[in-house]
Amino acid sequence: MTKPNQTLETLLQQNYEHGFVTDIESDTLPPGLNADTVRAISAKKNEPEFMLAWRLKAYEHWCQLTEPHWAHLKYTPIDYQAICYYSAPKLKDGPKSLDEVDPKLIETYNKLGIPLKEQEWLAGVAVDAVFDSISVATTFKDKLNDMGIIFCSFSDAVQNHPDLVQQYLGSVVPYTDNFFAALNAAVFSDGSFVYIPPGVRCPMELSTYFRINAKSTGQFERTLIIADKGAYVSYLEGCTAPQRDENQLHAAVVELVALDNAQIKYSTVQNWYPGDENGVGGIYNFVTKRGECRGEHSKISWTQVETGSAITWKYPSVILKGDYSVGEFYSVALTNHHQQADTGTKMVHIGKHTKSTIVSKGISAGFAQNTYRGLVKVLAQADGAHNYTRCDSLLMGTHCGAHTFPYIESKNSRARIEHEASTSKISEDQLFYLAQRGIDTENAVSMIVNGFCKEVMKTLPMEFAVEARKLLGLSLEGSIG
């Protein structure tokens, strides 16, 4: 009799779907990091003086820091001198339109299932695709331009909107913030920049796809999104990386600024290469994501579906500075095989009547370790602050682990802080029940897990939710030992 467990084992062994390498000539700096590397990156990007000065200060600061090890993660030390800090596909001048983009790049995106052309016409999604370190194609630019919306690569923003960059860069995540933020500030090569002018509601979801291609390349992108007074934007970020034996480092920084009555919704679906079933290879994902509700009645929502990376270290946070501002964090983190995730959020209540909601769903399978780490901090002046936190863990099999570290610091005795947590297992009873109704193990697990994640999935934009469901299907179905 075919034991369902055997089926599960086979499902567990599924290969990484995006594990292909694109053979493109690239312009790459030799490995290693010193002040000259930083200068070279800045020079290659033809940056103004303030950028170079900022990078060098960040580099000097980074040199004084040591890598943090407080997270519930185990990994072999990263040799920062063995990493190559800049790799760009060779292009004669920048592409003016999609037609000028190297067809091989387009093919890569097609393999990833994001045909730019189709998206352009069908989905109404403007995509700024980051391929290794420089942005190769930006769609829908003109339409957005007419509304005064700036959506471009970070490099373009530095060239064309230096005032905005200088005003906001590092204002939410300063280079002094942490080890990886300092490293990113020194060497980041590209990323996305969004500015929504006052009162403008961005009419489409803005989207970026990140992909790490070149071998031994660290990807250090930086995203800066500013929603001016009364503006609204929904931003989607998706990530994949090819399959390689060695570990690749991804240390990104995302800064969000919401002014009075502005709203930013930031959604991520992350499926970086997680390593093979023995834990070899995979992306080290050390990311600093933070939003600041700078104005009154502003709102920032983070939604993330994390299925990839060997190591995830990520705490999308909201600083609730403006009175009546709202911060939200909805997360699904799935770990399988030997993946480790230490993820969660920080909600810092500074303004009066600020409100935050945290819903975290962790799923562990195989030998994976999944940790929720959250901080809810209420300052003395934050009268009427209110936080609601819910952390649920779902375990599949007996070798994985789920951990929850909720930190609460309240200096205001009238703040309302609620915390709920649960841990459950997919039961044989549930699987048998669904199988008896003719639903195979693969679909049954997917159904149970999607049910578990429902609260988070429904916060994702429509087209992303479909993709996220598919991803959960690929990554976690049948992971019962």
Place this chain on the structure above:
Amino acid sequence: MLIINKLQVSIQNKAILKGIDLKIKPGEVHAIMGPNGSGKSTLANVLSGREEYDITAGTLHYQGVDLAPLTPDERAHLGLFLSFQYPVEIPGVSNLYLLKSALNAKRKHQGLDEIDAIDFLSVVREKMKLLQMDDSYLYRDVNTGFSGGEKKRNEILQLLLLEPSLCILDETDSGLDIDALRIVAKGINLMRNENRSILLITHYQRLLDYIKPDVVHVLSDGKMIAEGDYQLAAVLEAEGYEPFIQKKAGD
């Protein structure tokens, strides 16, 4: 036709079924009665392919197909349906989604297209009307927070929707009040036809007052100890299982 031949089953090396023979032809309704721990639910679980049971001897065939190597979902696609004694809760999954997925899994197996949402709703609403269930059932999570009676009614809804050819009802009457029992029995009776086989597993006669079986079997300590027509249930109800067990022991 279901043919069980000299079936022996154990769980963790403990023998539960000790040589069972049973034949159910299309159109027949059989009832298996017996005291607690006699192996009734084990038989239901083994038929539907639950994995922790070991078949140590004997065979199970349905429509000429050997069931032993088949997974539970493969057996379901052959037309076998188990109404659970304790229906399982699945939080976050709406009943609507489960019903539709189950129906589509069946249709896919039959080489049919998925049913579209509007057709599905009209089909399922028609069945719900028969069982006096309101629309809210569709949008609640599967069995989550359902009362015992609601769970059983939900099982029968799935039965009506999936139209299996072999229905195994494990203690469907337990936890039902008399009104609910009538409604559930009406649902099951609607399913009776010349092509469908029904196996009722129950402690009590009262279900059999509403669904009249063609054959009643008495199971005790893993063996069939008596067989008769509908009248046997009444005798059991009056005298209990003990005289039958004694008599068998004396044979």
